[in-house]
Amino acid sequence: xxxxxxxxxxxxxxxxxxxxxxxxxxxxxxxxxxxxxxxxxxxxxxxxxxxxxxxxxxxxxxxxxxxxxxxxxxxxxxxxxxxxxxxxxxxxxxxxxxxxxxxxxxxxxxxxxxxxxxxxxxxxxxxxxxxxxxxxxxxxxxxxxxxxxxxxxxxxxxxxxxxxxxxxxxxxxxxxxxxxxxxxxxxxxxxxxxxxxxxxxxxxxxxxxxxxxxxxxxxxxxxxxxxxxxxxxxxxxxxxxxxxxxxxxxxxxxxxxxxxxxxxx
Amino acid sequence: xxxxxxxxxxxxxxxxxxxxxxxxxxxxxxxxxxxxxxxxxxxxxxxxxxxxxxxxxxxxxxxxxxxxxxxxxxxxxxxxxxxxxxxxxxxxxxxxxxxxxxxxxxxxxxxxxxxxxxxxxxxxxxxxxxxxxxxxxxxxxxxxxxxxxxxxxxxxxxxxxxxxxxxxxxxxxxxxxxxxxxxxxxxxxxxxxxxxxxxxxxxxxxxxxxxxxxxxxxxxxxxxxxxxxxxxxxxxxxxxxxxxxxxxxxxxxxxxxxxxxxxxxx
Numbered sequence: 001x002x003x004x005x006x007x008x009x010x011x012x013x014x015x016x017x018x019x020x021x022x023x024x025x026x027x028x029x030x031x032x033x034x035x036x037x038x039x040x041x042x043x044x045x046x047x048x049x050x051x052x053x054x055x056x057x058x059x060x061x062x063x064x065x066x067x068x069x070x071x072x073x074x075x076x077x078x079x080x081x082x083x084x085x086x087x088x089x090x091x092x093x094x095x096x097x098x099x100x101x102x103x104x105x106x107x108x109x110x111x112x113x114x115x116x117x118x119x120x121x122x123x124x125x126x127x128x129x130x131x132x133x134x135x136x137x138x139x140x141x142x143x144x145x146x147x148x149x150x151x152x153x154x155x156x157x158x159x160x161x162x163x164x165x166x167x168x169x170x171x172x173x174x175x176x177x178x179x180x181x182x183x184x185x186x187x188x189x190x191x192x193x194x195x196x197x198x199x200x201x202x203x204x205x206x207x208x209x210x211x212x213x214x215x216x217x218x219x220x221x222x223x224x225x226x227x228x229x230x231x232x233x234x235x236x237x238x239x240x241x242x243x244x245x246x247x248x249x250x251x252x253x254x255x256x257x258x259x260x261x262x263x264x265x
Numbered sequence: 266x267x268x269x270x271x272x273x274x275x276x277x278x279x280x281x282x283x284x285x286x287x288x289x290x291x292x293x294x295x296x297x298x299x300x301x302x303x304x305x306x307x308x309x310x311x312x313x314x315x316x317x318x319x320x321x322x323x324x325x326x327x328x329x330x331x332x333x334x335x336x337x338x339x340x341x342x343x344x345x346x347x348x349x350x351x352x353x354x355x356x357x358x359x360x361x362x363x364x365x366x367x368x369x370x371x372x373x374x375x376x377x378x379x380x381x382x383x384x385x386x387x388x389x390x391x392x393x394x395x396x397x398x399x400x401x402x403x404x405x406x407x408x409x410x411x412x413x414x415x416x417x418x419x420x421x422x423x424x425x426x427x428x429x430x431x432x433x434x435x436x437x438x439x440x441x442x443x444x445x446x447x448x449x450x451x452x453x454x455x456x457x458x459x460x461x462x463x464x465x466x467x468x469x470x471x472x473x474x475x476x477x478x479x480x481x482x483x484x485x486x487x488x489x490x491x492x493x494x495x496x497x498x499x500x501x502x503x504x505x506x507x508x509x510x511x512x513x514x515x516x517x518x519x520x521x522x523x524x525x526x527x528x529x530x531x
Binding site for chain 1: 290292293294295296297298299300303304307310311313314315317318319320321322323438442443444445446447448450451454455458459461462465466467468469470474478
């Protein structure tokens with residue numbers, strides 16, 4: 001535990017030395033909701049009219065919550081993993097007396113904590129300025145469901161992304177795959193627009209893919225725009241993907257280490 | 266003239282080297298091409314969603330929006346082909362104190378940086394954009410005149426100049442701030458997210474925001490309108506004036522920044 005705390009402290013200190021960098025990342029994250037909120041002003045005939053069950057305020061609220069969850073919980077271990085495999089610096093981590101995935105989670109948490117401390121005031125200020133609701137939880141059960149979806153969503157996405165990173169053992173340069181994953185996440189997870197805004201045929205495909213359960217599902221739970229049947233189905237799909245990716249990650253990690261030759265060192 | 270031709274030959278040589286580098290990892294080439302296909306699909310889907318929801322974007326029909334998505338595809342691919350990597354190298358050289366290599370060359374330093382070879386994989390992105398443009402023009406029953414085509418290319422150049430300046434200004438922030446490599450990314454994303462939709466789409470956002478966003482949104486709106494044979498003189502003036510002003514600003518700031526360059530860590 002002491003080792004992990006040390007890693008966390010170093011990551012936090014590193015984040016403190018990269019303040020401007022984090023501000024720019026946050027600026028990029030906030031940019032999409034800003035552009036879309038301006039665009040949808042013309043698409044909504046009146047602020048009261050609804051599109052796919054969301055009025056204009058709820059739509060803005062959706063974008064803000066999705067951004068907040070993305071900044072807080074969506075981390076990309078594949079970048080770190082593939083970089084280390086490519087450059088051969090993974091060897092250093094393999095020699096350290098701690099599990100590599102645990103090291104990545106802890107280091108990522110230190111960095112994320114700093115981002116969260118910056119974005120939460122921004123989120124509150126924008127919500128207050130636009131007269132949006134900030135507190136959503138109406139009862140204990142919904143709070144449990146929301147927390148559960150956030151935790152499972154975080155773990156599932158982390159393993160999902162880590163699995164992609166491990167393909168670097170065989171492919172070396174996976175920036176193309178990461179690019180592909182990024183655009184699919186942007187469209188299907190609900191980072192750009194709520195999944196219910198997608199064309200019907202794409203919605204049908206999307207319900208069997210994991211993306212929307214990482215991001216849009218917790219947001220819909222928070223906004224209470226999802227029924228009980230969908231909640232159960234979403235949790236079930238999320239669990240299935242969690243198991244599939246955990247199995248895949250474990251297998252790829254073991255096979256990959258046999259393949260690893262520390263190329264680049 | 267001889268020096269210019271020599272420079273041109275070196276420029277194409279650097280592209281050739283980059284091409285060899287790009288095809289070294291076949292899986293990368295394949296996955297990158299797939300990613301570009303996904304990006305093109307994303308661009309078209311997003312404008313179609315905007316068109317189908319609510320009252321859509323007034324003044325633009327479906328295929329005009331698809332045409333805009335095609336122009337955006339070409340725009341972003343050209344950005345990655347000619348600008349993105351150069352800015353990445355500039356930032357690396359500033360941070361490592363290795364900018365001297367560009368500063369001692371017998372040509373303008375800003376030009377020397379701009380002329381480094383880009384990422385040739387993005388040619389596929391340009392081809393995809395041209396296919397989308399051709400498809401939408403066929404659906405619109407429009408055959409652009411050669412002058413309209415030329416105008417679209419010229420306006421696209423001014424649009425690229427705008428994003429170049431945004432990225433360049435972001436990149437040279439590295440002279441003063443530590444670890445702000447992503448400042449150039451921020452500059453690119455500001456432009457490439459705003460100009461995903463036509464300028465008219467931001468009309469309801471308020472007069473100030475609408476006018477402030479014009480230099481960004483016109484970068485793709487004007488080339489699209491040029492292909493459709495529509496020319497809005499005031500908008501063209503805004504695009505040309507803003508891109509040239511930004512370029513002037515980037516040059517001034519570049520020379521100012523160079524005075525503060527200490528080649529630290531080299």
